[in-house]
Amino acid sequence: MDYGLNGKTALITGGASGIGRATAQALLTEGAKVILVDLKGDAVSDAASDLGEGASALQADLTDPRQIEGLAASVEERFTMPDILVCAAGVTGAKGHPLELKDADWQHAWETDFMSVVRTMRQFVPPMERKGWGRAVVVTSENAVQPYPEEAVYNVAKAGLLNFTKCLSRVTAKNGVLINAVSPAFIETPMTDGMMDQRAEQQGVSQDEAIESFLDEERPYLELKRRGKPEEVAAAIAFLCSEKASFVVGANYRVDGGSVAAMST
Template sequence: MNRIDLKDRAVVITGGAQGIGYAIGERVVASGGVVVVWDLNGDKARDAAARLSSASLGMGVDVTDIDAVSEAAAELDRTLGRVDGLVNCAGITGPVRPTVEYLAEDWQKVIDVNLNGTFNTCRHILPIMLKNDYGRVVNVSSVAGKEGNPNIAAYSAAKAGILGFTKSLGKELARTGVAVNAITPGTADTPILDGLTPEFIDYMRVRIPRERFVDVTEIAAMVAWLLSEENSFTTAATFDLSGGRTTY
């Protein structure tokens, strides 16, 4: 493993108690950073943080609740005085269902967690970064946000929205010390697959030229560099992790 220099950098990871978020946390800690795990389940967040390192913190935060996000960000500002990195990894797929059968409440929940949650955290973490004129934001989108997947329209729309938001925000902050980028991973074998049908999982697998799912450690490796000081020029960009499926 190449060691990216994140020494003493404080990185908030939403949805960091498991899956991709937790793997990113492991890579951040291995690179010398301090992880703050935000997860809807506070007990899971604290347990994950304890497993990552003694210096890591776990907080129960509902990213869809902008007041809760504001309070959590303010607490970090008081206790740490800085947030150097933010990884927006909290997400849900929602049901696999044709759009004409999709329930409005399911649509709203998927948009709230994936897209609105990303806005909420950026809205309240960015002022801390800008105060110190330094920060790295990585928004986790998906190949579904590039080309869409049938029967998960809400997820595809939310992930596409994250890409548009990233481009806009990165350009807004281009004259500051804050970089904002997105990644578009293909399918990884994580708990998020639990809500999908075997047929849909097979549909995604056969479309990957690498003929396998991406490993969470491969995602973490790319994110670690995006969080580092070495990523001093690139912003408002999208980094592909699709195994050749979406090469644009």
């Protein structure tokens, strides 16, 4: 299927690994050029090198507003302002009883998972509007609509992203920029690797056994009984970035194996 992305440029945050990197590969396959952005400079450079022709890398701390401004300046100077923006950077943040988490825990997750997206959008969406065409996809989470008590800081930031995505989509669509969200659940990424390694250590079991118990005890509605693959999320993102998604505005696409118990509303 031709997604109409030949010659387009995409900027992908969190591009060094996981969903961000898989999305880069999917968009490259469709003929787009990609600019990977990540906090980890060496890792994002290696990712771009591995992806090959059409992939470039930039390092930035997206919790720092000045670095986001510098990122935009570098992109404009060295490349071209993107037609597509995929915001995939994020952290799970601190875990624990919601009232026992410290202010710093809440602030860290909010700055990393929410404000980084707002600030990145500020820099890159208006140029798309001026051109009259653009796509932006925000990676949220099942936690945005099905929160887990011990992950409160993550839940709140991701729920905020859904609301922000809907709000922004309503004012940019008239200028040709379509903004949507994708909500994965339990994808095979460095983030969930870390979660499962910690669980395995606590339980004195292998990672595979930790994954199995996690699915049984904490994700009973994930009907496929496995972690999702980054490529499965990337496929949904690539569609939303494409000409084929020309009538999709302010939507939230779940790629969760059934993990969210309710139907979308």
